[in-house]
Amino acid sequence: MPQNETIQDLGLDEYKYHFITEDEPVFRSGRGLNEKVVREISAQKEEPEWMLNFRLKALEIYNSKPMPTWGGDLSNLEDVLDEIYFYVRPQDKMEHSWDDVPPNIKETFERLGIPEAEQKILAGVGAQYESEMVYHSLKKEWDDKGVIFDSIEDGLKNHPELFREHFGTVIPSADNKFSAMNSAVWSGGSFVYIPKGVELDTPLQAYFRVNQEQMGQFERTLIIADEGSKAHYIEGCTAPVYSTESFHSGVIEIVVKPGAHFRYTTIQNWSTNMYNLVTQRAMVHENATMEWLDGNLGSKLTMKYPSTYLVGEGAHGSVLSIAYSGDGQHQDTGGKVIHAAPNTTSQIVSKSISKGTGRSTYRGLCQVHEGAVGSKSNVECDALLINDTSRTDTYPYIEIEEKKSNIGHEATVSKVGDEQLFYLMSRGMDEEEAMALIVRGFIEPIAKLLPLEYAVELNRLIELEMEGSVG
Amino acid sequence: MSDTSILKIHNLHAKVADEDIEILHGVDLELKKGEIHAIMGPNGSGKSTLAKILAGHPGYEATDGEVTYQGEDLLEQEPDERSQNGVFFAFQYPVEIPGVSIANFLRTALQSRLGEDEELDLFEYQDQLLSNMELLDMDPSFAERPVNDGFSGGEKKRNEILQMAMLDPTLAIMDETDSGLDIDALQVVARGVNTLAERNPDMSVLIITHYQRLLQFIEPDHVHVMVKGKIVQSGGPEVAHALEAEGYEQYKVAEV
Numbered sequence: 206m207p208q209n210e211t212i213q214d215l216g217l218d219e220y221k222y223h224f225i226t227e228d229e230p231v232f233r234s235g236r237g238l239n240e241k242v243v244r245e246i247s248a249q250k251e252e253p254e255w256m257l258n259f260r261l262k263a264l265e266i267y268n269s270k271p272m273p274t275w276g277g278d279l280s281n282l283e284d285v286l287d288e289i290y291f292y293v294r295p296q297d298k299m300e301h302s303w304d305d306v307p308p309n310i311k312e313t314f315e316r317l318g319i320p321e322a323e324q325k326i327l328a329g330v331g332a333q334y335e336s337e338m339v340y341h342s343l344k345k346e347w348d349d350k351g352v353i354f355d356s357i358e359d360g361l362k363n364h365p366e367l368f369r370e371h372f373g374t375v376i377p378s379a380d381n382k383f384s385a386m387n388s389a390v391w392s393g394g395s396f397v398y399i400p401k402g403v404e405l406d407t408p409l410q411a412y413f414r415v416n417q418e419q420m421g422q423f424e425r426t427l428i429i430a431d432e433g434s435k436a437h438y439i440e441g442c443t444a445p446v447y448s449t450e451s452f453h454s455g456v457i458e459i460v461v462k463p464g465a466h467f468r469y470t471t472i473q474n475w476s477t478n479m480y481n482l483v484t485q486r487a488m489v490h491e492n493a494t495m496e497w498l499d500g501n502l503g504s505k506l507t508m509k510y511p512s513t514y515l516v517g518e519g520a521h522g523s524v525l526s527i528a529y530s531g532d533g534q535h536q537d538t539g540g541k542v543i544h545a546a547p548n549t550t551s552q553i554v555s556k557s558i559s560k561g562t563g564r565s566t567y568r569g570l571c572q573v574h575e576g577a578v579g580s581k582s583n584v585e586c587d588a589l590l591i592n593d594t595s596r597t598d599t600y601p602y603i604e605i606e607e608k609k610s611n612i613g614h615e616a617t618v619s620k621v622g623d624e625q626l627f628y629l630m631s632r633g634m635d636e637e638e639a640m641a642l643i644v645r646g647f648i649e650p651i652a653k654l655l656p657l658e659y660a661v662e663l664n665r666l667i668e669l670e671m672e673g674s675v676g
Numbered sequence: 677m678s679d680t681s682i683l684k685i686h687n688l689h690a691k692v693a694d695e696d697i698e699i700l701h702g703v704d705l706e707l708k709k710g711e712i713h714a715i716m717g718p719n720g721s722g723k724s725t726l727a728k729i730l731a732g733h734p735g736y737e738a739t740d741g742e743v744t745y746q747g748e749d750l751l752e753q754e755p756d757e758r759s760q761n762g763v764f765f766a767f768q769y770p771v772e773i774p775g776v777s778i779a780n781f782l783r784t785a786l787q788s789r790l791g792e793d794e795e796l797d798l799f800e801y802q803d804q805l806l807s808n809m810e811l812l813d814m815d816p817s818f819a820e821r822p823v824n825d826g827f828s829g830g831e832k833k834r835n836e837i838l839q840m841a842m843l844d845p846t847l848a849i850m851d852e853t854d855s856g857l858d859i860d861a862l863q864v865v866a867r868g869v870n871t872l873a874e875r876n877p878d879m880s881v882l883i884i885t886h887y888q889r890l891l892q893f894i895e896p897d898h899v900h901v902m903v904k905g906k907i908v909q910s911g912g913p914e915v916a917h918a919l920e921a922e923g924y925e926q927y928k929v930a931e932v
Contacts, residue, residue, distance in 0.1 A: 623734060628771035631731055632785040632839065633759035642784055646775030646822070 238291050240264060243389050246292045250358055250392075255369065263378035263388030270382040276568070277506040277537045282452075282480060289452055291390045291423070347405070352436075353398040354409050357425050360396025367398060371429055375458035375488045375514075384484045387456040391425035394455070399434040399465070408437040408470075408656060424455040430465040430493075437468040439656070451478045453504075459487035461495045463517060468496040472659060474503035474666070477534060481507040491517030491546075498654060499526040501536045502666065510568060512541035515549035515580075523552040525651050530563030530595075531670060539569035539600075544580040544610065555586040556648055559595035560670065567616075568600045575606040584614045589647050591621055591640065591671075641671040682847055682880045683707040683730075683750075688741035690722075690729050698739065699725045701905040707847070707880045712873065714883040714891055716916065717902035718924040724768065726902070727851040727884045731765035732758050745847065760789055762846030766836040766853050773823040778835060779805060781823050782842050808841040811875070812868050830861030837868035844876065850883045854890040866893030888920040903927045 243264050247257040272279055347354055353364060361368050378388035395411060430436060453475060461467045467487070475481055481504040487495040497511035513522030524540030542551040557565030567586040588597035599616050621643050629639035644667050645652070652660045683706065690700040699722045707713055717723040728736045730743065732755035743750040750758065759765075773781065782805065787796045809816055814834065824832050833853055840848055850869070854862055870893070873879055883896065891899070891913070899915040900907045901924075908927055909915060 622771075624771050625773060627733060627755060628767065629773070629781075629785075630755040631759055631765045631767075632781075632788075632843065633756050634785060634788045635754075635756050638784065638788055642776055642781070643773060646773050649775035 236290060237287050238264070238267070238386070238390065242291050246390055246392060249292070250361075252361065253365070256361065259373065259378070260389050260391075263385050266379050267382060267385035267389055270385060273382060273508075276508045276566075277535045279480075279506075285451055285480065289422075292392055346407075347409075350403045350405075351400040352403060352405065353396065355396045357391070357394040357396045357427065360427065364396070364398070367429070368396065368427070371458070371460055372427055373458075375460060376456055376484055376486050381484060383454045383482045384456050387423050387425060387454050387484070391423045391456065394424035394426040394457075395428070395438075395440075396426070397428040397436075397438060399428075399430045399436045399467075401431045402433045403431075404435040405437070408439045411438070411440040422453050424453075426455070426457045428457075428459040428467070428469070430459070430461045430467040432462045433464040434462075435466040437470065439470045439472075439659070441472045441474070451480060451505075453479055453481045453483070455483045455485075457483070457485040459485075459495065461487055461489045461493040461520075463491040463493055465490075466494045468498060469511075470498040470500075470655065470659075472500040472502070472655075472663070473507070475507075476503060477505050477531070479504040481509065483507075483509040484512075485509065486512040486514065487522070488514050488516060489520040489522055492519040493517065494521045494523075496522075497524045497526070497540065498651070499524065499538065499540075500651075500655075500663065501526070501528045501538050502670075504534065504536075506535045506537065508537045510539045510541050510570075512543070513551065514543045514545060515551065515577075516545050517549075518546045519548050520546060521550045524554070525654065526553075526555045527648050527651050528555070528557040528565045529667070529670065530557070530559045530565045532561035532563060535564045535566070537566040537568060539567045539586075541570040542572070542582060544571075544573040544577040544582065544607075547577055548579040549577060550580065551582045553582075553584045553586075554651065555584075556589070556651060557586075557597060558589045558591065558644055558647065559597055560591040562594050562596075564596040564598075566598045566600065568602075570602045570604070571612055571614075572604045573607045573610045573612065577607050578609040580607065580610040582610075582612045584612075586616045587647070588616075588618045589621065589644065590618065591644075637671055641668040644671060680709040681706060681744075682709050682711075682746060683882070684742075684744040685726075686742045686744075688726070688729070688743060689739045690725055691737055691739055692725075693735050693737045699905050700729070702741065703902075703905070703907055705900065705907065707882060709880060710878050711898065712881045712883065712894065712896045713898045713900065714885060714894075714896040714916065715900045715902050715907075716885055716888070716919060719886065720904075721902045722905040723884050723886075723902045724851060725905075727765070727849055727882075730763070730849050730882075731755060731851075756788070759785075759843070764840050764843055764845035764848045766833075766840060766848065766850045768852040768855055770824045770827075770832040770836055772825045772827075774825045776823050777820050778823055778838070779819040782819075782839065785839070785843065805842065808838065811871060812838060812841060813864075814838060829856045830858070830864065833857060833861065833865050834868070837865055837872075841868070841872055845879060848872075848879060848881045850881065850885075852884055852886065854885055854887060859889075862890060863893055866890060869894055888916050891916045901927060 243260050247260055376384050378385045397409060428438060459467060459469060473481060489495045495513050499511055501507045501509065511524050515522055522542050526538055526540065528536035528538050530536045536557065539555055540553040542553065553569055555567050557567065559565045565588060569584060571582050571584060573580050584601060586599055590597060597618055601614050603612060603614065605612060621640060625643055626636060626639050629642060630636060645664055652663055655663065685703055685705040688700055688703040689698055691698050703726060715723050725736055729738055738751050745763065783796060783801055786801060790796060805819060806816060809819065824835060853865055857865065869881065873881060883890065883894065896913060899911060899913060901909040901915060
């Protein structure tokens with residue numbers, strides 16, 4: 206996009222911004238991150254004192270930690286962080302006009318066949334939403350079962366004890382620099398509680414919650430799946446997410462209590478100017494199961510390694526991930542699993558596709574603590590390279606302190622072969638169709654686990670991405 | 677059988693794309709509508725190169741001569757255009773496409789034959805797939821398996837025949853379809869080709885093979901013997917029978 210179009214097309218026009226919201230004062234923190242900003246955020250949200258103190262402590266930790274030097278290239282990040290606003294009150298963001306959304310994003314929505322109402326939500330410009338009715342009927346069903354599915358802010362207000370008991374316990378602020386940042390300035394995200402023994406057939410979908418806090422830069426989600434419950438939470442969407450921001454740092458904490466079964470699905474397709482640094486972790490208790498299904502398609506750089514701490518005997522965890530890196534993109538993703546109890550099992554399956562100058566990195570950790578006898582883990586990562594300029598790396602870390610355990614690791618790298626292309630072309634497909642079919646086949650083992658509409662969108666998206674991949 | 681020419685090869689010279697050694701030294705051949713031809717030859721005779729040139733394999737290059745398919749220059753067409761124009765190429769070594777079911781693969785192939793605004797009728801497609809599988813005596817579950825992934829040699833060849841049945845070609849080129857098959861699998865493949873030729877008597881077939889045994893089950897109208905990049909003898913089925921009795925030695929001697 207030419208430089209002179211950027212401001213207008215991205216809806217960043219400051220004057221217009223203020224003009225539209227004239228009768229409703231806009232609260233916006235100043236640029237950069239400091240104590241004043243943190244205090245303002247907390248005051249705006251009318252938080253209890255313990256939360257303010259939690260945030261301030263996190264800020265201290267953030268300032269004391271150096272930028273990570275591993276993973277993706279973060280050398281320009283300091284400049285980005287100096288420029289961004291760490292808090293914009295959510296409803297103000299809604300004031301973008303549909304007309305401001307760049308034509309190329311709209312066109313992609315059209316080609317994906319997403320209804321216009323949904324397109325507006327995805328573009329961050331929607332206010333009302335057709336599926337609100339769907340949401341309301343589901344909400345009643347959830348309410349009847351005692352399920353809580355709220356914004357994180359409402360969770361703190363309405364369920365203070367449950368909230369405080371679990372918040373920050375799975376991912377302490379000091380875990381890493383970005384979890385500290387998020388802990389200081391978090392805003393938006395979900396609070397979910399599934400009561401004992403409750404099983405939900407319909408996935409909890411973040412975009413049903415019609416406010417765009419979900420799109421927040423510093424989303425914070427806390428999920429508690431109580432004993433014997435079963436549920437599936439879906440965040441994001443395969444459609445490209447239009448954002449004027451260039452930095453996203455979320456923290457997702459999940460507690461899976463004994464015998465519970467929880468699946469968390471993320472599909473991120475941020476625009477390619479985005480740094481996406483997310484910490485996701487689940488604490489999995491006795492005989493409970495946690496499944497991460499993680500799709501990373503967009504962003505400039507993503508660093509995300511969904512983690513599973515198997516702390517109760519017989520706990521099971523799995524991470525299934527797909528990464529797609531196009532020109533100039535780097536997906537540094539993988540998974541972590543910690544076996545801290547006997548007879549725990551885990552599986553990591555990671556598939557990446559790199560196209561053009563795209564780079565995909567698998568970075569994983571499998572740790573077996575002493576005493577975690579009879580634990581089993583299997584790691585499999587497969588990389589597919591589309592062009593000669595594409596790149597992939599694998600960093601599997603394995604730390605085993607318990608001899609009576611069984612850990613397997615397998616990695617493959619393949620390049621889309623000329624013979625494969627020729628075979629498909631000799632059946633009448635053109636080169637792009639052939640490429641898309643090969644890629645779809647490659648991700649099929651994971652795509653088939655997605656709800657149908659997501660799988661369909663994912664496939665369509667891959668087709669779009671494969672256009673222009675040849676020649 | 678009419679006199680309409682389907683494929684006409686004239687003075688074809690060809691080589692491996694990134695080498696300078698000529699393999700075909702002027703091949704002439706004509707197939708008419710509904711005819712079944714067989715090209716036989718020893719290893720290294722160039723018969724597989726001829727098949728790959730006709731299919732448009734990027735690893736091979738025609739350096740001289742012409743190939744006319746239904747009045748058009750075949751060598752100018754990309755592999756997908758050739759397919760869309762009715763040429764089917766059965767691979768000697770069918771390629772694995774993990775994660776893509778045969779049904780999905782064939783649906784994509786048929787969809788690619790339609791215009792951009794046309795959607796394949798999925799119910800019709802399903803009927804077509806099932807009836808073809810029934811015709812070829814295949815279990816419907818076969819179509820759910822990923823293309824050639826973990827297939828035995830025989831299953832791969834059956835898959836080629838199923839594709840041929842679905843794409844219903846004007847000209848089918850069978851590149852050593854019989855290699856590596858036991859006698860049962862060979863009969864299955866031959867029966868498939870015969871069934872399809874019966875269903876569509878206008879289909880022309882070019883069978884490329886080293887061994888005479890496939891021709892025990894598929895009766896060709898014409899048999900050509902290729903040695904060292906040239907067709908050295910053409911005739912009726914009796915040529916194949918003679919080859920079985922005497923082998924390729926006679927041609928090698930004759931050449932000296």
